[in-house]
Amino acid sequence: MLFRSQRLDVLKHLFFCQHLTDDERAKVLSYVHEQKAAAGQTIVRQNEPGHDLFLIVQGSLDVWVDGARVNTLGPGGHFGEIALVSGQSRSATVVAREPVRLFRLGRDDFFDLSRRDQRVAVKMLWAFAQTLATRVTDLSRLVAQKKPVR
16 A cells, blocks of 8 residues: 555646646545556456546556457556446456556545535546547547548
8 A cells, every 4th residue: 555645646647636736636535545456357347337437556457348459558547537427337348467556536436526625526527528538539530540431
């Protein structure tokens, strides 16, 4: 388990917390749960319910969609923001490629944080929106490249 100061430093470098002040990161930290996983361990499964956002502190994970590996995530990476915000089933299976340390933020915890400090929640939601916008843009480019020319 990381010391509080180490955990705060990790949050400082994560995309979702980059716009937060030190005091705001300390508030978020009270809602974050540290989790470890061994190599080969499944963190989330595609189509299963989920409500947690995961932030990768150490190690790497593979992301699988319909049995195909589509991405590898490392320190500073994240997954689960769609489930956190919408409560939709998981869109991918995520498996530890090596031993990993994760920070987990649950949906109920995020809602509680947003009730207590809307400023922090808005800053985090803005970061979520930026991430999702980037993913949609990237996917649109991929789809456009695969379309036949008419």
